[in-house]
Amino acid sequence: MSMKWKAVLAGAVLAAAIGAGPALADQVPTQYAGPTEPAKAPEKLKVTAITCLSILHGCVSPTVGLQNAGKELGWDVTVVDGGGNPRQQNSAILDAVSAGANVVVLVAVDPAAVQLGLKAAKDANVLVVSGSNGIDSPNPVVKPADGALGVAFDVGPNYAALGNSAAEWIIKDSDGKANIAIFSDKEFPSVLAFEAGLLEGLKKCTGCVVSPQQYFTGNQVGATLAQMTVGYLRANPDTNYIFTPFDPAAGTQVPAIAQAGLADKVKLISVLGDQQNLDFIRKGMVQVADAAYDNEYMGWAIADQIIRALNKQPLIEPHGENLPFTVLDKTNLPAEGSDWVANFDYKSKFLELWKGK
Amino acid sequence: MSNPDDTVLRSAGAPAASRSFIRVVFEKYATLLLLVLLAIGFNFATDRFLTTQNLTNLLVVQAVISCVAFAAIIPLIAGEFDLSLGNMIGFLAMLGAVLGQAGYGAAIVVPAMIFAGIVAGVINGLLTVKFEISSFIATLGTGILLSGFTFALSSGQVIFSGVPPIITYIGQERFLGLGITVWLTIIIALVLLYFTEHTPLGRKLYATGGSERVAFLAGIRTGRLKILAFALSGLLVAIGAIFDLGQSGAANPGFGPDLLLPAYAAAFLGVTSYRPGYYNIPGTIIAILLLAVGFNGLNLLGAPFWVQPIFNGAVLIIAVVTARAEARHIKK
Numbered sequence: 001m002s003m004k005w006k007a008v009l010a011g012a013v014l015a016a017a018i019g020a021g022p023a024l025a026d027q028v029p030t031q032y033a034g035p036t037e038p039a040k041a042p043e044k045l046k047v048t049a050i051t052c053l054s055i056l057h058g059c060v061s062p063t064v065g066l067q068n069a070g071k072e073l074g075w076d077v078t079v080v081d082g083g084g085n086p087r088q089q090n091s092a093i094l095d096a097v098s099a100g101a102n103v104v105v106l107v108a109v110d111p112a113a114v115q116l117g118l119k120a121a122k123d124a125n126v127l128v129v130s131g132s133n134g135i136d137s138p139n140p141v142v143k144p145a146d147g148a149l150g151v152a153f154d155v156g157p158n159y160a161a162l163g164n165s166a167a168e169w170i171i172k173d174s175d176g177k178a179n180i181a182i183f184s185d186k187e188f189p190s191v192l193a194f195e196a197g198l199l200e201g202l203k204k205c206t207g208c209v210v211s212p213q214q215y216f217t218g219n220q221v222g223a224t225l226a227q228m229t230v231g232y233l234r235a236n237p238d239t240n241y242i243f244t245p246f247d248p249a250a251g252t253q254v255p256a257i258a259q260a261g262l263a264d265k266v267k268l269i270s271v272l273g274d275q276q277n278l279d280f281i282r283k284g285m286v287q288v289a290d291a292a293y294d295n296e297y298m299g300w301a302i303a304d305q306i307i308r309a310l311n312k313q314p315l316i317e318p319h320g321e322n323l324p325f326t327v328l329d330k331t332n333l334p335a336e337g338s339d340w341v342a343n344f345d346y347k348s349k350f351l352e353l354w355k356g357k
Numbered sequence: 358m359s360n361p362d363d364t365v366l367r368s369a370g371a372p373a374a375s376r377s378f379i380r381v382v383f384e385k386y387a388t389l390l391l392l393v394l395l396a397i398g399f400n401f402a403t404d405r406f407l408t409t410q411n412l413t414n415l416l417v418v419q420a421v422i423s424c425v426a427f428a429a430i431i432p433l434i435a436g437e438f439d440l441s442l443g444n445m446i447g448f449l450a451m452l453g454a455v456l457g458q459a460g461y462g463a464a465i466v467v468p469a470m471i472f473a474g475i476v477a478g479v480i481n482g483l484l485t486v487k488f489e490i491s492s493f494i495a496t497l498g499t500g501i502l503l504s505g506f507t508f509a510l511s512s513g514q515v516i517f518s519g520v521p522p523i524i525t526y527i528g529q530e531r532f533l534g535l536g537i538t539v540w541l542t543i544i545i546a547l548v549l550l551y552f553t554e555h556t557p558l559g560r561k562l563y564a565t566g567g568s569e570r571v572a573f574l575a576g577i578r579t580g581r582l583k584i585l586a587f588a589l590s591g592l593l594v595a596i597g598a599i600f601d602l603g604q605s606g607a608a609n610p611g612f613g614p615d616l617l618l619p620a621y622a623a624a625f626l627g628v629t630s631y632r633p634g635y636y637n638i639p640g641t642i643i644a645i646l647l648l649a650v651g652f653n654g655l656n657l658l659g660a661p662f663w664v665q666p667i668f669n670g671a672v673l674i675i676a677v678v679t680a681r682a683e684a685r686h687i688k689k
Contacts, residue, residue, distance in 0.1 A: 051662075054662040078659040079662075080656055080659075080662070081662030081665070083615070084615070085609075085611070085612060085615045086605045086607070086609060086612060087418065087421060087422070087601070087605075087612075087615070087616070088615075090418060090604060090605065091418040091652070091653075091656075092656065094414035094415075094417070094418060095411075095414070095653055095656035095657060096656075097410070097414065098405055098408065098410055098411035098414050098415075098653075098657065099403075099405050099656070099657045100405060110515060110517075110607070110609075112515060112517035112606065112607045113515060113517065113605045113606065113607040113609055114605065114606075115525065115528075115529060115604065115605060115606030115607070116417065116418070116528060116529050116604040116605065116606075119529045120414060124410070144517075145517050145518035145519070145520075145606075146518070147522060147525065148517065148525075148606050185513065186512065186513040186514040187513065187514065187515050187609065187610065187611065215512070215513045216513070217508060217513050217610045217611050218611045219610075219611040219614060
């Protein structure tokens with residue numbers, strides 16, 4: 001066989017392989033859809049970003065984006081660990097106020113549970129904003145309870161749309177025959193918004209079976225979630241897909257499923273795009289897809305909305321600034337060791353708006 | 358005219374007195390000294406540390422952990438552990454939030470939380486005393502049970518609406534510059550100090566913890582006393598839960614267990630000062646403040662998140678090792 005024919009054959013095999021798999025998930029939006037109105041950035045700003053828990057990559061990566069944006073603007077951006085509990089998160093806000101921060105950014109920290117800190121910030125005239133909570137547009141807006149304080153805005157992806165994309169991926173991958181177990185955690189509004197989109201999307205699949213939600217809480221992740229998952233799979237042997245609402249939870253489920261000898265019976269999909277989970281996909285270890293969003297963009301979008309809030313300009317609608325997202329699978333994973341980021345240059349666009357270049 | 362002999366005695370006694378003072382400081386107040394040195398160090402490192410705003414903020418977030426630490430040391434004084442404290446505070450806060458969400462006011466919510474705390478404490482006491490289960494295991498069991506009740510009450514959700522305004526007022530407002538919860542914590546500490554050190558009941562608690570057999574032979578009803586210690590512990594946890602509900606403005610089903618280890622760390626560190634070798638209230642307060650100053654100062658300096666647990670662990674180990682060495686020295 002000549003070299004030319006070998007190349008044609010190899011190309012055909014490759015095309016067939018790609019075609020046989022699920023759809024190469026699209027990035028949404030496909031090009032820059034962020035703000036276009038200029039907003040002059042203040043030159044000196046002291047910002048404290050409080051992570052939900054600094055050992056979780058998803059809590060930290062938006063703050064890295066914020067630090068990168070801050071570096072370009074000459075801001076002093078400090079990152080503090082929220083410790084995964086409201087007590088330490090309240091304490092971190094109070095310390096930020098004491099340290100003279102102009103702005104406090106809460107990353108996946110529920111404002112409803114840190115009222116002491118929010119009150120101190122309000123009394124000291126410190127702007128408090130958040131990211132990754134899913135409590136603001138384009139997600140359903142969650143208003144503070146009567147007499148409670150909230151944040152100026154929350155930047156997040158369109159969780160329902162991302163959930164819908166995940167549903168489409170599952171339908172395509174299963175040829176419309178998924179028997180899916182939905183694991184859920186009601187503590188987080190972002191999870192509920194995502195789940196609404198996922199369930200809406202799965203309604204289109206007439207041949208799919210969707211379980212009632214299997215609820216767990218964050219502090220069960222390291223303790224009982226793995227057993228709970230294996231128990232569910234043994235009790236429901238027809239299950240061939242598991243959906244888990246965030247990657248750290250999937251991180252405990254995947255090894256448990258593999259150790260229970262169920263790895264070839266079930267495929268797992270989760271959310272966030274953490275490195276460990278992308279590695280599971282890469283290795284073909286239970287997890288096959290991950291609904292991810294660009295956390296670097298989130299940091300830049302938070303910086304953008306901060307500038308507008310301080311300038312008393314109208315905030316960009318939706319407040320999530322069309323944060324890019326996608327569903328990652330084996331066909332579109334980022335390079336090993338890297339987070340997924342949108343494939344267009346948004347940083348120079350933001351800098352142009354902030355610096356007027 | 359003074360006697361020359363007196364002058365000689367005084368001049369010889371002065372260095373001895375100062376040596377004795379220094380020895381007392383090192384024996385009884387090394388942790389306090391460390392706290393002062395740390396505060397001075399942070400003050401040099403950042404001008405944001407020694408400000409009224411920072412110090413009042415620092416104190417207000419210690420109210421909840423102080424209540425849990427006090428709740429830990431009462432059974433410890435009687436020679437028992439209570440490992441249910443973390444889950445108990447989570448359960449009681451959730452109970453208050455759920456009752457508030459159901460429309461009940463503070464007049465129902467506060468007594469219900471306190472009653473539930475005392476009942477949980479009494480159950481711990483009965484399991485330990487009447488059923489003769491090790492308190493370590495019994496309270497671990499009740500703690501896990503309470504965490505299940507917390508999940509059941511909350512359905513796994515954060516409850517943030519309907520918290521009675523008086524509870525949020527107590528949690529978030531100030532009086533004479535300090536948080537109301539700080540004032541209340543000071544009052545609780547003073548009451549506990551008086552109870553443990555100046556009442557017959559308090560002394561009996563120490564006697565029971567020192568040697569239950571000897572205390573029993575001396576006529577102390579050690580069983581009843583232990584049940585009382587657990588009930589008091591439940592009451593203190595309930596007060597901490599009210600403070601927490603007020604400060605957070607919400608109850609999270611995952612809240613609570615993370616408080617257990619810091620509370621015990623403060624209790625163990627407290628043994629090194631005021632009355633070395635004994636669990637005591639002033640020593641525990643010094644320990645809480647030491648850990649709090651470290652946390653706050655490191656935050657103000659922008660230290661990476663992994664520095665704080667290293668600091669807390671190192672302080673605990675160094676203080677306990679120093680106290681043990683000092684205790685051996687005294688025995689010799």
